[in-house]
Amino acid sequence: xxxxxxxxxxxxxxxxxxxxxxxxxxxxxxxxxxxxxxxxxxxxxxxxxxxxxxxxxxxxxxxxxxxxxxxxxxxxxxxxxxxxxxxxxxxxxxxxxxxxxxxxxxxxxxxxxxxxxxxxxxxxxxxxxxxxxxxxxxxxxxxxxxxxxxxxxxxxxxxxxxxxxxxxxxxxxxxxxxxxxxxxxxxxxxxxxxxxxxxxxxxxxxxxxxxxxxxxxxxxxxxxxxxxxxxx
Numbered sequence: 001x002x003x004x005x006x007x008x009x010x011x012x013x014x015x016x017x018x019x020x021x022x023x024x025x026x027x028x029x030x031x032x033x034x035x036x037x038x039x040x041x042x043x044x045x046x047x048x049x050x051x052x053x054x055x056x057x058x059x060x061x062x063x064x065x066x067x068x069x070x071x072x073x074x075x076x077x078x079x080x081x082x083x084x085x086x087x088x089x090x091x092x093x094x095x096x097x098x099x100x101x102x103x104x105x106x107x108x109x110x111x112x113x114x115x116x117x118x119x120x121x122x123x124x125x126x127x128x129x130x131x132x133x134x135x136x137x138x139x140x141x142x143x144x145x146x147x148x149x150x151x152x153x154x155x156x157x158x159x160x161x162x163x164x165x166x167x168x169x170x171x172x173x174x175x176x177x178x179x180x181x182x183x184x185x186x187x188x189x190x191x192x193x194x195x196x197x198x199x200x201x202x203x204x205x206x207x208x209x210x211x212x213x214x215x216x217x218x219x220x221x222x223x224x225x226x227x228x229x230x231x232x
Contacts, residue, residue, distance in 0.1 A: 027124055028117070031205040037076035037091035040117055044199055045096040046109020059090070063158055066194050067092045069102040078205070081217055086205040088163055098183035098197025114178035114201035115148040122174065125209045140213040144173045150180035152188070157200050162220035164204065164212055172212060172219060177202040 051072040056062040062077035075092035096108040129137035157179035183197030211217045
């Protein structure tokens, strides 16, 4: 990876980490806790409207779920690694503008995005390790939190992606995969209401992040590079 790009990405991660820490006075729940995605809802939408969580046993059942604005509901599923440990937590929550449309202008704040949750997870793991194993904390602190450009279709949100990968220089990168379809965005007015006003996230778990640092699990392989279609 170009060293300038790497430096910019690391500086952006640091800035987001500071912002995430300042904006969230309380730590995230455990990724396996039923309230994890309700916390994500509160953080990303800046809302105090209580939400009702539904936790799914597998990604297949989670795939069909849709959070609703009234009552405000969230969907959650945890994906396990090959050793049966939590690897990724996936959340479906409502967008800030849909909550405002349903409950009033004061019901939600500015929209925040899924990558900020990844940054919070990273910051909390580093803080935990600093108190226990400073050398390991330094390693994990150096991980690059990749930029995330949200998709606008569920098919792309649910597509395969490397949650963590190593670049050619051996630097570890952490991905977030997300969907953002805002309620007020006129681009989506043609879509059914059930598909609008949605924020979906795939987030690395603290357990998996720490296991990567300890060498207990390996980064995901990068997908093969495909040549662009040269057809007529």
